[in-house]
Amino acid sequence: MEYRTVPSICPYCGCGCGVLLEVAEGRLIGVLPQKGHPVNDGKLCIKGWTCHEFVHSERRLTKPLIKEGEGFREASWEEALGLVASRLKEIKEKEGPSSIAFLCSAKCTNEENYLLQKFSRAVIGTNNIDHCARL
Amino acid sequence: MEPLKERVKELLEKGEIGGFLGYRGDLPYLFTRAEELDGLAVSPRRYPLPQILAKLQGLYPEGRFGLLVRGCDERSLIELIKNNKIQSERVVPLGVACDQELAERCGCERPYPTEVLLGEKVEGKEGWELLERLEAMDEEERFRFWMSQFAKCIKCYGCRNICPQCFCDTCALEEEDLIAGGTIPPEMPAFHLVRAFHMAGRCVDCGLCEEACPAGIPLRTLYKEVRRAVKDLFGYEPGLSVEEKEPFGYLGDGRYEVPERLK
Amino acid sequence: MPNLYIVRVMCSGRVSPHFIIKAFQRGADGVLVAGCEIGDCHYGKGNYLVKKRVAMMKDLLRFLGINPKRLRVELMAASEADRFVKVATEFTEEIKELGPSPLRGAQGA
Numbered sequence: 001m002e003y004r005t006v007p008s009i010c011p012y013c014g015c016g017c018g019v020l021l022e023v024a025e026g027r028l029i030g031v032l033p034q035k036g037h038p039v040n041d042g043k044l045c046i047k048g049w050t051c052h053e054f055v056h057s058e059r060r061l062t063k064p065l066i067k068e069g070e071g072f073r074e075a076s077w078e079e080a081l082g083l084v085a086s087r088l089k090e091i092k093e094k095e096g097p098s099s100i101a102f103l104c105s106a107k108c109t110n111e112e113n114y115l116l117q118k119f120s121r122a123v124i125g126t127n128n129i130d131h132c133a134r135l
Numbered sequence: 136m137e138p139l140k141e142r143v144k145e146l147l148e149k150g151e152i153g154g155f156l157g158y159r160g161d162l163p164y165l166f167t168r169a170e171e172l173d174g175l176a177v178s179p180r181r182y183p184l185p186q187i188l189a190k191l192q193g194l195y196p197e198g199r200f201g202l203l204v205r206g207c208d209e210r211s212l213i214e215l216i217k218n219n220k221i222q223s224e225r226v227v228p229l230g231v232a233c234d235q236e237l238a239e240r241c242g243c244e245r246p247y248p249t250e251v252l253l254g255e256k257v258e259g260k261e262g263w264e265l266l267e268r269l270e271a272m273d274e275e276e277r278f279r280f281w282m283s284q285f286a287k288c289i290k291c292y293g294c295r296n297i298c299p300q301c302f303c304d305t306c307a308l309e310e311e312d313l314i315a316g317g318t319i320p321p322e323m324p325a326f327h328l329v330r331a332f333h334m335a336g337r338c339v340d341c342g343l344c345e346e347a348c349p350a351g352i353p354l355r356t357l358y359k360e361v362r363r364a365v366k367d368l369f370g371y372e373p374g375l376s377v378e379e380k381e382p383f384g385y386l387g388d389g390r391y392e393v394p395e396r397l398k
Numbered sequence: 399m400p401n402l403y404i405v406r407v408m409c410s411g412r413v414s415p416h417f418i419i420k421a422f423q424r425g426a427d428g429v430l431v432a433g434c435e436i437g438d439c440h441y442g443k444g445n446y447l448v449k450k451r452v453a454m455m456k457d458l459l460r461f462l463g464i465n466p467k468r469l470r471v472e473l474m475a476a477s478e479a480d481r482f483v484k485v486a487t488e489f490t491e492e493i494k495e496l497g498p499s500p501l502r503g504a505q506g507a
Contacts, residue, residue: 269461272463274460274463274464274465275463275500276463277461277462277463278462278463278464278500279463280463281462281463307416310416313416313419313420322423324423324462324501325419325420325422325423328419328458328462329415329416329419331458332415332419332454332455332458335454357461360457360458360461361458364454364457364458364461365454368450368453368454368457369450382450383447383450383451383454386443386446386447387446387447387450388446389436389437389443389445389446390436391446391449391450391453392449393449393452393453393456393471394453397453397456397457397460397466398466398467398470
């Protein structure tokens, strides 16, 4: 038998509410608000309350998919990233860097978001960068 | 802590329970080995332990559990047993009395379980101030008060999620025919009225809902009135005995009459 | 415009508190729950709970600042048409005196 709660931070917005992830038999079974946490003190919004749901979701993508015709096929990371790189390069050469835009996510870390804007500005050469938290 | 640790150790070693659900530091934790018990604590930060236990009994259909119970936890446990969410033969409750500080902070009338293994019983004082203030208001003022409170709701479902008495597989609050989806605040007062009605004959006044409400809606006062009304109309108080049936849980003889003052 | 809108159900036991709540939310000025007399239930005891539910709901309405008179339960036999007419007329008059529900114009109304 196993049941424990692991203090963590809600992965959704930038507020950084404290959550307790409920773990049983190595699986995430639920979430509780973290009482006494300086940000949320035992309160959560609906996203926080459901932030464990995607982890073991059957609908979660676990492999890269490449669109072919009407459907998708599973691919390796190497192939998928290779395709993205070559297509981005192709589009940049043909249409110019401002034909490309990047959207980053509030669910990534600061550092990851920094990297993406660096990539967008320094590597591709476009200022077209925005993030999901402004939707 | 010693009497509690000793008892849990004994139960674990004798194999009477497979795990003890309590707190390690401030966090809910299932102790399965006697060596871990050094970390056992009685956190003043309350979580719905009986609700977690119901989940664990489902996860481990053969498992027998020890459970740390405060006054509020015991009342919740009784209701969950009554509603067949916890099998009583698979739970050993160990009682802890709350200290004066917590009893006062919670505004708890009965801050101790029936059998106390740890701590001294202190008398609590239930907070009725807001309820009395509301009763003194006229109808219109009371209506405005509640509507302005409900207008703060962000529909996080926190009150329902944390509630040890909310155990339905499908929830009326998520029924789009009843509460229209996609609006915040949710339909007023329907959302809160539905939840309040569902608390009738169930709410044990643990106060976790109000603690979990990010909008600061005085939910406990609303459910206190529900408790008061259930006691007044049907002479029933939830959380006291496993045998006594809640008023909406049996048909009765059909002779019930709506009291004159409500007509 | 008729001032009574009838929602037919198989039995007053079918009248869930949700129906009453939804009616008020949609802006009804009053809700009359009419059912068979105790002992006359086609289903045996379908109507045994209805008065308990209504009593509870009336107290909740009162506490939220909605006049409990806006909700009424009356048990009568299906053959007592004249009694139904009397009750419905009386109830309508009473609601007229109370005026429109404070929930008129609320969400979903």
